[in-house]
Amino acid sequence: MGNLDQHITGFELWHLSLPVVSARDHGIGRVDGACEIIVLRLSAEGGEIGWGEASPWVVFTGSPEASFAALDRYIRPLVMGRPVSDRAEIMRQASRAVAHCTEAKAALETALLDLEGRISGLPVHKLLGGKCRDEIPLSVSLANPDFAQDRALLDRLRADGVRIVKLKTGFRDHAFDLMRLEALAQDYSNFALRVDFNQGLEPKGALSRVRDIAAFKPDFMEQPVRAPLFGLMAEIRGAIDVPLLADESVFGPEDMARAIHEEICDGVSVKIMKSGSLTRAQEVAGMAERHGLKAYGGDMFEAGLAHLAGAHMIAATPAIDLGCEFYQARYYLAEDILETPFPCNGGAVQVPDGPGLGIRPDVDKLNHYCIAKGRAA
Ligand SMILES: [Mg+2]
Numbered sequence: 001m002g003n004l005d006q007h008i009t010g011f012e013l014w015h016l017s018l019p020v021v022s023a024r025d026h027g028i029g030r031v032d033g034a035c036e037i038i039v040l041r042l043s044a045e046g047g048e049i050g051w052g053e054a055s056p057w058v059v060f061t062g063s064p065e066a067s068f069a070a071l072d073r074y075i076r077p078l079v080m081g082r083p084v085s086d087r088a089e090i091m092r093q094a095s096r097a098v099a100h101c102t103e104a105k106a107a108l109e110t111a112l113l114d115l116e117g118r119i120s121g122l123p124v125h126k127l128l129g130g131k132c133r134d135e136i137p138l139s140v141s142l143a144n145p146d147f148a149q150d151r152a153l154l155d156r157l158r159a160d161g162v163r164i165v166k167l168k169t170g171f172r173d174h175a176f177d178l179m180r181l182e183a184l185a186q187d188y189s190n191f192a193l194r195v196d197f198n199q200g201l202e203p204k205g206a207l208s209r210v211r212d213i214a215a216f217k218p219d220f221m222e223q224p225v226r227a228p229l230f231g232l233m234a235e236i237r238g239a240i241d242v243p244l245l246a247d248e249s250v251f252g253p254e255d256m257a258r259a260i261h262e263e264i265c266d267g268v269s270v271k272i273m274k275s276g277s278l279t280r281a282q283e284v285a286g287m288a289e290r291h292g293l294k295a296y297g298g299d300m301f302e303a304g305l306a307h308l309a310g311a312h313m314i315a316a317t318p319a320i321d322l323g324c325e326f327y328q329a330r331y332y333l334a335e336d337i338l339e340t341p342f343p344c345n346g347g348a349v350q351v352p353d354g355p356g357l358g359i360r361p362d363v364d365k366l367n368h369y370c371i372a373k374g375r376a377a
């Protein structure tokens with residue numbers, strides 16, 4: 001067991017712009033060209049390194065600039081010179097030092113856990129309570145405005161053994177959604193189907209649209225209306241016989257408590273980038289489980305480093321049993337940033353067992369895609 005009393009002596013940041021292979025439309029916005037993430041590298045005086053990723057989406061959680069500044073300016077002084085074993089206290093102080101910026105805090109806790117795992121020789125899932133599963137079923141989202149391209153993706157997914165897809169709906173007219181659902185039912189019926197509106201429906205007419213979609217019997221339907229509309233979420237839940245999941249309405253445990261109290265959903269999409277840490281994501285999932293709700297392993301537009309953090313968290317969280325959507329590293333980024341490919345095969349993510357996160361980023365790739373660096377430590 002390595003020495004966790006050693007101090008953190010390095011804090012480096014990369015703001016990356018990562019090219020993507022196609023446009024994607026979601027109810028609240030479009031991604032095209034590239035997505036931007038922040039990568040954090042912590043080093044300890046003994047030479048060990050810990051990595052973390054913040055994956056913001058500007059219309060959903062916040063901007064990359066906000067994540068970068070939160071880490072570079074406000075969180076850095078809380079971390080430098082502290083013992084590695086101070087993880088929980090560092091997280092508590094970071095949560096108070098800067099409001100929101102949940103993606104930055106997720107990156108920080110990921111890097112602290114990775115560093116602790118590297119020093120102690122333990123995988124992150126063990127630091128989070130121990131592994132309850134070796135594999136996590138993988139869902140890939142279909143969000144291409146050109147459905148012919150999504151059909152080509154579906155053929156590739158089928159060949160790769162992927163058996164779950166999530167159709168992004170509500171970014172165009174209702175007929176486009178129904179046409180794609182009919183095509184999926186007819187030509188791709190061996191895929192389990194989920195539907196996600198990403199808040200895309202206006203309140204007027206939402207009920208009739210969700211009823212039409214529910215007729216296709218997806219496993220679940222996610223966040224049809226805007227995040228603050230808890231009353232309408234509850235109304236929609238009562239109007240369909242398909243489980244309704246909250247995503248944008250529930251960031252952390254505080255929102256989960258309200259969602260449970262107001263009975264707005266049958267389940268929740270748990271994301272470390274929303275909750276602001278892996279441990280808070282576990283808390284959200286645990287609250288859902290205690291109230292009979294389902295939990296799903298959601299994500300943002302992430303690279304493989306954030307996928308790894310999410311995979312370790314889900315591996316140690318029995319309540320999250322609807323699979324995960326860590327597909328971007330393999331199916332959406334032109335090139336991922338890890339040294340070896342993010343492990344997903346046969347339609348599932350394989351949880352790494354090496355120390356820390358198990359796989360490191362490739363520093364040459366970080367430098368290649370870098371558009372801004374943090375201050376020198
Ligand atoms: Mg969603």
